[in-house]
Structure formats: C-alpha cells, structure tokens
Amino acid sequence: MVEEPFYVVRADQLPALYYLDREHPRPRRVEWINRGTDSKLRPSTVDMLLRTLFREPGSPSVKKLHQSSGLRAVFGNESDRDRFARAFVEARRHLHSSTANVVTAVFDNVESAEKAVELLCGSDISEDAISLAWRTSQYLDPDYTAGEGHAIVDVATVIAGGGIAGALLGTAILFIPGVGPVAVAGALTSSALSSVATVTGIIGATGSGIAKMLTDHDVDGVSATLYEQEIRKGKVFLSVDCLRGKCDPDMVHTLLDRAGGKTAGMNPGGFS
Known part of the structure; x- marks a missing residue:
C-alpha cells in the first residue's frame, strides 16, 4: 500500500x-x-x-x-x-507580526463591555475604531440548536435588549456552525462574513472561524485562539484600532482594565 x-x-x-x-x-x-x-x-x-x-x-x-x-x-x-x-x-x-496598535480585551458580561465603550467614547475615541464580538445571549440555552451555514440577519430579531448593539452602528449576526449566532459590531462587520466563509479544509478542523475573523482584524494568532474560547463561553470581545482612533494604546489598556477587561496572555488561566 x-x-x-x-x-x-x-x-x-x-x-x-x-x-x-x-x-x-x-x-x-x-x-x-x-x-x-x-x-x-x-x-x-x-x-x-x-x-x-x-x-x-x-x-x-x-x-x-x-x-x-x-x-x-x-x-x-x-x-x-x-x-x-x-x-x-x-x-x-x-503569526506574530500583527500590529501592536490593536488593543484587545474580553469582558465577563454585556454590562462591563458597555461601560468600556462609554469610557472609550468619552475619551474622544471614534466609534469606527471600536469592534465587538459576542454570542447573542438568548441563544446560550443548552437546548439551542444552531442552523446550518452563516448569514447576516436583522439584528432586531436576534439581540434581546439591544443595549450593546445600540452602542455602535453596523451590527451584524453570523451563524457559525458549532457556536451559533455571534454578533459583531463596529470595524469587524466589514470583514467578518468573508473571514468565516473562508474557514474550510484544515482550518475548519481546528476552530469555528471566530479566530480567523479576529486574525483578519490584526489580532495575533495565539490571542485570537484564546479569545475564541472565551467568546464560546459567552464573554464579550472588544478591540480598539489605535491608528484609526488616533489614540494612545497604553491609555486604551488603562480604560479597558478600569471597565473590567481581561487581556489574553500566557499566565495561568490565560488572561490577565
């Protein structure tokens, strides 16, 4: 043979x-x-x-x-x-050549992510520099079954409450096999669908497409892998493009930390 x-x-x-x-x-x-x-x-x-x-x-x-x-x-x-x-x-x-100008964090709940958005906007950081990604809360029930494929649908039919959706314009929903509906807002919306759609072959065997979406957004590959795991658990991902927002990365780190954000790292537990 x-x-x-x-x-x-x-x-x-x-x-x-x-x-x-x-x-x-x-x-x-x-x-x-x-x-x-x-x-x-x-x-x-x-x-x-x-x-x-x-x-x-x-x-x-x-x-x-x-x-x-x-x-x-x-x-x-x-x-x-x-x-x-x-x-x-x-x-x-x-793999490790992503721009250092994209500051990222993950939040335990919608409320803390909304607080972060308010702090960022209150510091004159433009909305089009901010991105969010999260599993839509009403689909986190254990008996939910995701549909096949992925598509953008009317956000009003998917997001309960709408507080975080209302924080930024341009929110869309991706139906990701194995995960269910994932909402994206801000700068991520322009490339998210094409990123998920290209996850085939070998990549499809290792991840749902969330990490691919984040690496296309200049999040480094190791961090994107960790953030995918957190989004799957129902946490909220947030990023700020400091070039587009014309802001200082250290200042953004401070604001996200103040709002309760955790950044991917190699410490025990994966986040600091």
Missing part, C-alpha cells in the same frame, strides 16, 4: 493556520495524532488539547499532551503537500 503524502502541524503552531493564503491546497482529511507514536488521539483528548492550548499547563500530563500532539493533513498528491508546506512556512512568518 502506497502511503499518502501528509504534513504534520505541531500543536503549538496551530494559530499559524489562520494566516494561510486562501488559495492553499486543501487536504483530503485531517486528524489529530501523537507525533511520537503516530497514533490518532481520542476525541476527548483532542477536546482537552484545544481547551488548554496556549494556557499554562495545569499538570505534567497536559504539558506532555501539548508537546506531543500534531495535526496531520493528508493530501491527494505530493505536489499539493509541498505547496501546502511552503504556504505554511509563510503563514508562520506572519
């Missing part, structure tokens, strides 16, 4: 996938493996890996899982495998 050509992405390189050129060859299939034994990981092990990746390992066994895991992408021919390998090398170069 002839072995199919494949390429293995180490678990710690996972965020580089969000920087792949959109024309990269798509694998026939992908599977999480132990790189040392070449054996497939169980679904429960994959879930543990993705929930804890880029956070401080809580135990030696989780640390070992992070170090030994890999995503194997199997291709139809060697040419596609080699083209993908070259594209991935380029994607890794872009």
Whole structure:
C-alpha cells in the first residue's frame, strides 16, 4: 500500500493556520495524532488539547499532551503537500507580526463591555475604531440548536435588549456552525462574513472561524485562539484600532482594565 503524502502541524503552531493564503491546497482529511507514536488521539483528548492550548499547563500530563500532539493533513498528491508546506512556512512568518496598535480585551458580561465603550467614547475615541464580538445571549440555552451555514440577519430579531448593539452602528449576526449566532459590531462587520466563509479544509478542523475573523482584524494568532474560547463561553470581545482612533494604546489598556477587561496572555488561566 502506497502511503499518502501528509504534513504534520505541531500543536503549538496551530494559530499559524489562520494566516494561510486562501488559495492553499486543501487536504483530503485531517486528524489529530501523537507525533511520537503516530497514533490518532481520542476525541476527548483532542477536546482537552484545544481547551488548554496556549494556557499554562495545569499538570505534567497536559504539558506532555501539548508537546506531543500534531495535526496531520493528508493530501491527494505530493505536489499539493509541498505547496501546502511552503504556504505554511509563510503563514508562520506572519503569526506574530500583527500590529501592536490593536488593543484587545474580553469582558465577563454585556454590562462591563458597555461601560468600556462609554469610557472609550468619552475619551474622544471614534466609534469606527471600536469592534465587538459576542454570542447573542438568548441563544446560550443548552437546548439551542444552531442552523446550518452563516448569514447576516436583522439584528432586531436576534439581540434581546439591544443595549450593546445600540452602542455602535453596523451590527451584524453570523451563524457559525458549532457556536451559533455571534454578533459583531463596529470595524469587524466589514470583514467578518468573508473571514468565516473562508474557514474550510484544515482550518475548519481546528476552530469555528471566530479566530480567523479576529486574525483578519490584526489580532495575533495565539490571542485570537484564546479569545475564541472565551467568546464560546459567552464573554464579550472588544478591540480598539489605535491608528484609526488616533489614540494612545497604553491609555486604551488603562480604560479597558478600569471597565473590567481581561487581556489574553500566557499566565495561568490565560488572561490577565
């Protein structure tokens, strides 16, 4: 039996996938493996890996899982495998090259995110520099079943209350498979739908598309992966483009911290 050509992405390189050129060859299939034994990981092990990746390992066994895991992408021919390998090398170069002018944070609830928006606007930061993303609260019930695909719908039919939606113009709803409706507001609305729509092939096996949407918005890949996990839990993501808003990043950090924002980091728990 002839072995199919494949390429293995180490678990710690996972965020580089969000920087792949959109024309990269798509694998026939992908599977999480132990790189040392070449054996497939169980679904429960994959879930543990993705929930804890880029956070401080809580135990030696989780640390070992992070170090030994890999995503194997199997291709139809060697040419596609080699083209993908070259594209991935380029994607890794872009992984940590995002602009430092985008300040980000996550909030535990809508009220604290609204407070942050008020503080930002009160400091003369323009609304078109601010972006938000959050799961719409009325869909967080355990028995909710998301529809297939993704689309923009009338925000009035989806968001209960509308306080945070009213804070900014241009709010849209994306139906993301595996997550449900996710609301985006501000600068994110111009690119969010196309970002989610391009999440196919190997990227689709690693994330819902939220992280892809955030990396397209100049959030660095590791932070985007962590923020996706928080949005899935029902928390609210907020970013400020300090170039567009003509504001000082340190000042924005201070305002977001005052409102209760937490920033992705490598400390235990993942946020500071």
